[in-house]
Amino acid sequence: MGASISFDSKYRLILDTEVECISTNTPTPAADKKKTEGGGSRNRSESGSGSGSGSGSGSDSDSDSDSDSDNKTYTVKITPDIISYIRSYLRKNQFLDEFDLITEIDLVEYKHAPDSALVFNSDSISFNTNNQTIEAVGEWEYIEPENSTSENKKSKSKSRGGRSRDRDDDDQNDEVRYKTKDDDLPVSEIEGILTNKFEEYNKTREFVIHESKNSFLVMLIKSVEIVKA
Numbered sequence: 001m002g003a004s005i006s007f008d009s010k011y012r013l014i015l016d017t018e019v020e021c022i023s024t025n026t027p028t029p030a031a032d033k034k035k036t037e038g039g040g041s042r043n044r045s046e047s048g049s050g051s052g053s054g055s056g057s058g059s060d061s062d063s064d065s066d067s068d069s070d071n072k073t074y075t076v077k078i079t080p081d082i083i084s085y086i087r088s089y090l091r092k093n094q095f096l097d098e099f100d101l102i103t104e105i106d107l108v109e110y111k112h113a114p115d116s117a118l119v120f121n122s123d124s125i126s127f128n129t130n131n132q133t134i135e136a137v138g139e140w141e142y143i144e145p146e147n148s149t150s151e152n153k154k155s156k157s158k159s160r161g162g163r164s165r166d167r168d169d170d171d172q173n174d175e176v177r178y179k180t181k182d183d184d185l186p187v188s189e190i191e192g193i194l195t196n197k198f199e200e201y202n203k204t205r206e207f208v209i210h211e212s213k214n215s216f217l218v219m220l221i222k223s224v225e226i227v228k229a
Helices: 029-038 041-050 054-069 080-090 093-102 150-160 164-173 187-203
Strands: 010-023 072-075 104-106 117-128 133-143 208-211 215-228
Touching: 010 080, 010 117, 080 093, 080 117, 080 208, 080 215, 093 104, 093 117, 093 187, 104 187, 187 215
Parallel strands: none
Antiparallel strands: 010 072, 010 133, 010 215, 104 117, 117 133, 208 215
């Protein structure tokens, strides 16, 4: 039987990290924004074509489509400069907020009561250059559903006996038995859930750690390991 999450222990979440470079012939969002603010020649050109004939705008669309197909994506070596980008990104509220969302696991589909959740409260998040992983240290917390006292009410009702209608109601309630904080939460299962959640962010290239004129660097989380700190 595998290890289970303990709520009185510190844990380390070890995130296996890669960085991809996506080069493109079109400006990155940041570069495009600068041109918009500065009123560059590209903007004036697009503005002019917008007031032209329909065939002109169609040509622009084809051009954009061709540029998108020329984008190149490749994994890059994590150099000192990239390490600096990663560490800077890990301190941003944008990443910290997303990390909190990812490490909050809704437990309903795992036979726990509605509104119950497993939450990782991180004390620190850092990048380890030795094995090129992100490490978050903190504790797991079990969030009880608001109506958690209902189970106690049921047991008290059963102990008193009562009318047959009460007993029938109790029998129906017995059909739904939710897991609680005292039930095992396998570490391997939580690792799998988190890895899948990070994979969704990988697909959309969510964690952009650096942008330049014609390329941007994206941080990917490939797997998650949970160990006691």
